[in-house]
Amino acid sequence: MKKAGIIIAALLCAGLVCGGFYLVKQRTDTHSGENAQLTKVQKIIMKDLENSYPKTPRSVVKLYNQIITAYYENEYTEEEFEQLTVQARLLMDDALLENNPTDQYRQAVKSEVANYKNRSRTIRQTDVCDTNEVQYLTDKSNGDQLAYVTASYFVQENEEFDKTYQKYVLRQDSEGRWKILNYYQIKGDSSEQDEE
Secondary structure, three states, X not given: OHHXXXXXXXXXXXXXXXXXXXXXXXXXHHHHHHHHHOOHHHHHHOOOOOOOOOOOHHHHHHHHHHHHHHHHHOOOOHHHHHHHHHHXXXXXXXXXXXHOOXXXXXXXXXXXXXXXXXXXXXXXXXXXXXXXXXXXXEXXXXXXXXXXXXXXXXXXXXXXXXXXXXXXXXXXXXXXXXXXXXEEEEOOOOOOEOOO
16 A cells, blocks of 8 residues: 555656646747747847846947847838837947937938948958957046957958958946947057047
8 A cells, every 4th residue: 555655656746747847848948939039139129238237348349249230130110220229328338328319329320221231231240359358447547447349340342341340448337337438440450549
């Protein structure tokens, strides 16, 4: 009698474990299916930057590059475009925001996207420097923490390819978040810089 009780209890436990795994698998598959349906733009828009802001200067630039490449894909509604610009502006320092009011920034992006389209120009790939290549400095005049991140852009125009480099300057805000303060084009990987 005891053996039968133990066998029944073991079978019930095994059934509960298997049922639990099945439910978890179903829930994961459902979630994966929902995310697979989202476009690249929708995935960017859905990022909660208020509660899950990128932790490093490099990750801020990587997200900003995702937004930039999404702008040029032209597969979004006007509302999604506006939400993309909101996400991009959340990555910017107050000083940069002040110099680029919302409407002015949106118009500049629209003009640049139209220019790329007219020239049959596309960004094929973006890359951000390695973590050990990020330069950290303290501004001696005010004590601000700054980070310098280099990004590269592989661009195709008709049948020709070009690679450009930009240096991003990020400043840490009062909450410890790295925000884009400025950026400018540089020559190659060198430290020689040409401000645009």
